[in-house]
Amino acid sequence: MSPENLASAATRRLADKRAGPAPDAIPGAPGMSDVMAAAARIRGLADATPLVPAALSDRLGVELLLKLELCQPTGAFKLRGAVNAVAQVEGPGVVCCSTGNHGRAVAFAARQRGLRAVVCLSELVPQAKVEGIRAQGAEVHLAGRSQDEAQVEATRLAEAEGLIEIPPFDNAHVIAGQGTIGLELLSARPDLEALIIPLSGGGLAAGIALAAKAIKPGIRIIGVSMDRGAAMAEALAAGHPVYVTEVASLADSLGGGIGLQNALSYPLCAALLDEVVLVSEAEIYRAMQAVFHAERLVAEGGSVVGIAALLAGKLKLTGPAATVLTGRNVDMAQFKRVINGEPVTLGALELEGQHHEP
Missing domain, CATH: 3.40.50.1100 (Rossmann fold)
Incomplete structure (x- = not known):
């Protein structure tokens, strides 16, 4: 079409x-x-x-x-949703899947609360955004070449390590x-x-x-x-x-x-x-x-x-x-x-x- x-x-x-x-x-x-x-x-x-x-x-x-x-x-605007979501988290840390800006926002919001943050990205995310996320103190996991593959990794980490998942949009x-x-x-x-x-x-x-x-x-x-x-x-x-x-x-x-x-x-x-x-x-x-x-x-x-x-x-x-x-x-x-x-x-x-x- x-x-x-x-x-x-x-x-x-x-x-x-x-x-x-x-x-x-x-x-x-x-x-x-x-x-x-x-x-x-x-x-x-x-x-x-x-x-x-x-x-x-x-x-x-x-x-x-x-x-x-x-x-x-x-x-980026993503900070609004991330701050609102992370403010309501009870647990040791958070994990998310992102095209870049959501991950940076979640990392920033988690840092404000002293929480661990893990961000899962596809390999297509520009390096500047990867570096920006790391600069906020988050751990970065690169997984596959699509958002869906990065999402699978975020879900795995949430289940395996007891992290609270902060979805980028469907939340x-x-x-x-x-x-x-x-x-x-x-x-x-x-x-x-x-x-x-x-x-x-x-x-x-x-x-x-x-x-x-x-x-x-x-x-x-x-x-x-x-x-x-x-x-x-x-x-x-x-x-x-x-x-x-x-x-x-x-x-x-x-x-x-x-x-x-x-x-x-x-x-x-x-x-x-x-x-x-x-x-x-x-x-x-x-x-x-x-x-x-x-x-x-x-x-x-x-x-x-x-x-x-x-x-x-x-x-x-x-x-x-x-x-x-x-x-x-x-x-x-x-x-x-x-x-x-x-x-x-x-x-x-x-x-x-x-x-x-x-």
């Missing part, structure tokens, strides 16, 4: 809310009270990131605001923590008409949508992912979680499966999202350049997929909108190639260089 057809299929299924349970009917799913409790729990440690006007607004023809989660102490505490972004967005700008959210395992999108729609039911929630290996988009189109082969991507933080037994983030996304948009690697490349040159920000490819969709004309907005710049933990060598307009190799894909055009 082409990326365009996949996005359309996912969006069509999202339009039929009769196809799945309502958010409050999903067993074990967090509610607005959990998001409010998370906001109190993470206060002063992982909250209150800036919300700023985008310099790109005039070019895009719509008022766009940027939620700068890349200003978090660990460089009520994690989703509630990410939902605090939705609270902050609508507290600052109640007039927002749309939220454009990077879409991967769905913890971020589910949490923000849960909070935002509780406050403003008519707000439009748009999930955006890369057009190769988009696990949540594939699941939403199919009507159930599916296995998706991982590929190297500029949006590496959006890679990985959502788990065939996904119990929370998938059904919440199915119930709460309004639209799915997919963007190409070339579009992500140009968006990384635009954010660097226009906004003066270093942002991961996974952070800028919303801006990529807008620049490519794949989203039509009529009123104020916000997107979340989710992280800054780039592979600096690769990032410099993008900014300088040089070619980039992504596994079997050779991405042509292209100089930034203001």
Whole structure:
């Protein structure tokens, strides 16, 4: 299925809310009270990131605001869910599976509490993220070349060593923590008409949508992912979680499966999202350049997929909108190639260089 057809299929299924349970009917799913409790729990440690006007607004023809989660102490939004989850752990330590940013966040949160942290990663995770996790004092286990293989190792360690597993997205505490972004967005700008959210395992999108729609039911929630290996988009189109082969991507933080037994983030996304948009690697490349040159920000490819969709004309907005710049933990060598307009190799894909055009 082409990326365009996949996005359309996912969006069509999202339009039929009769196809799945309502958010409050999903067993074990967090509610607005959990998001409010998370906001109190993470206060002063992982909250209150800036919300700023985008310099790109005039070019895009719509008022766009940027939620700068890349200003978090660990460089990414994942700290919110990790702090909320680790704060509720009783045990000798924690273990998680991650594409990088969740592992760094769990390591940071565990260190604050004096707990042991073990992070399981696939071999596709950029070295910069591996080093960032180790710098937080965590033990790193590399396992296979997919998120699913790393997950198997995390589950094994939890059972063998009595560690408490902190899932990266399919967990009520994690989703509630990410939902605090939705609270902050609508507290600052109640007039927002749309939220454009990077879409991967769905913890971020589910949490923000849960909070935002509780406050403003008519707000439009748009999930955006890369057009190769988009696990949540594939699941939403199919009507159930599916296995998706991982590929190297500029949006590496959006890679990985959502788990065939996904119990929370998938059904919440199915119930709460309004639209799915997919963007190409070339579009992500140009968006990384635009954010660097226009906004003066270093942002991961996974952070800028919303801006990529807008620049490519794949989203039509009529009123104020916000997107979340989710992280800054780039592979600096690769990032410099993008900014300088040089070619980039992504596994079997050779991405042509292209100089930034203001």
